[in-house]
Amino acid sequence: MQGRTGRPPRTSREEILAAARALVDRDGWDKLTIRRLAGELGVGATTLYHHLRDKQDLLVQLLDHYAEQIPRPELPPDPRERIIVAAITMHDSLAGWPRIAELLTADDLIGRSALWMVDAMVGGAMDCGCTPEQAVDVYRGIWYYTVGEITVRAHAARRRATDERPVHRDVVYRSLDGAELPALAAVAQDWPRWTTKDTYRQGLRAFVSGMLAELTGAG
Amino acid sequence: MQGRTGRPPRTSREEILAAARALVDRDGWDKLTIRRLAGELGVGATTLYHHLRDKQDLLVQLLDHYAEQIPRPELPPDPRERIIVAAITMHDSLAGWPRIAELLTADDLIGRSALWMVDAMVGGAMDCGCTPEQAVDVYRGIWYYTVGEITVRAHAARRRATDERPVHRDVVYRSLDGAELPALAAVAQDWPRWTTKDTYRQGLRAFVSGMLAELTGAG
DNA sequence: GCTACTTTCGGAACATGTTCGAAAACTCCT
DNA sequence: AGGAGTTTTCGAACATGTTCCGAAAGTAGC
Secondary structure (H helix, E strand, O other): OOOOOOOOOOOOHHHHHHHHHHHHHHHOHHHOOHHHHHHHHOOOHHHHHHOOOOHHHHHHHHHHHHHHOOOOOOOOOOHHHHHHHHHHHHHHHHHOOOOHHHHHOOOOOOOHHHHHHHHHHHHHHHHOOOOHHHHHHHHHHHHHHHHHHHHHHHHHHHHHHHOOOOOHHHHHHHOOOOOOOHHHHHHOOOHHHHOOOOOHHHHHHHHHHHHHHHHHOOO | OOOOOOOOOOOOHHHHHHHHHHHHHHHOHHHOOHHHHHHHHOOOHHHHHHOOOOHHHHHHHHHHHHHHOOOOOOOOOOHHHHHHHHHHHHHHHHHOOOOHHHHHOOOOOOOHHHHHHHHHHHHHHHHOOOOHHHHHHHHHHHHHHHHHHHHHHHHHHHHHHHOOOOOHHHHHHHOOOOOOOHHHHHHOOOHHHHOOOOOHHHHHHHHHHHHHHHHHOOO
16 A cells, blocks of 8 residues: 555546536537646646547547436337337437537447446347347447437538538439439439438337348248 | 639649649558648648638548449349449448548538439339338438448547557456346457457348338338 | 739638657655 | 655647638739
8 A cells, every 4th residue: 555656646537527527518519628628727738638548538538427327218128129229228318419420430439337228239139039149240230320320410410500501412412313313313302301300210120120030030 | 705803723623632642642641631732732721722611621522533433333133132232332432441430420422423322222222112202211221320330440440550558348348247237248258359240231231121121011 | 004803822820639858746765 | 865766747849720811913894
């Protein structure tokens, strides 16, 4: 139990995270910069780099803290429904997080506090007759689908909010060549409306059904 | 047909894109910066902003040019297989592109030259009995799944390449509580190995099967 | 030729994330 | 007390994307 050596720390990781949360609550996500956060704490900017690897690390920590507070829904007894409920909880929690798209590129995003969702999905798949390996495949597919949905959707929302120009895709679709791209020409009119629908749940159910049917033998 | 007015341009969008491609081919993606590209062209850095909205715009243009060169595979007559083949072509093309994860957050990524893939998927779904709206839903689900897979995978590869630390997720999984998270404890050993498998095709088939079964009436 | 007008150019400046290296502040050992 | 070792702090500096604004360089009308 020798006392620790070296210069005593002036701030701690916990303090930094708490200050970051307070700063975000007060001034918004745009104001969360390394320098401003350091100023808030009364330390030099570079000091933070002794407690955090980089800014992404900071954001991941904040998300982790947030994940602890996700209300844990009652999981239904039916294993297939358990997968669905856990996936939807994961999706909705992440979708409510600002700037989530920047973080979802990190694969080790899931801290201990959110592992119960992963466990529910993997366990549900095994209870549906999957081998452990197949269950992991099911979860990974759900994770990919969820990450993609949130990423694309978050960006689209941001685009609508900050950009006044028309969406490039919409312009392209309006001038389609019906002879070369008949299917797109047929849906071009309604494309903008249809692509704003929320189809996450529908797609999720389809994916889970398809995977379970393939893995455990259809019929 | 009055001649154009104003100071004559010293460089053009085309020249910039060509120089960017040459720069990337010669020095790699890390060296593609606004200042360096401008220096290569012999113009001021800020001049580029008269031809490009921002750097992301530049990257999207480069990707678009690349998309034109994607070899167009023969699409099978079976509509369901047509969806699969088009999706796999799209996925493999995007997956081969460096830094793709930064760009996939843009939803209007698809230029005219790549629309035949979207058309094949939407058309295939309609030929499978979907309504146009349902066909768009099928395509969107595929797009989400594809974006997610590529994003997560690209980041994992980058992490492996640049980072010597162990993956956080692996560390967490190694110290799991078997009583609280039984399913994860059961798969923890094999998790790293299983998650490096390429399951894109399997998941894609599952998703398409599930969607078509739900939409067109199972059985 | 002269004056508008228009378009492009580019230097200065700013904010930001991040690295480097040296100084500071503490404990431990002799 | 005094050095050795260790950890933390932080100012300076760098690279980068981006905005601002005035200067440059043309055309059109008179």
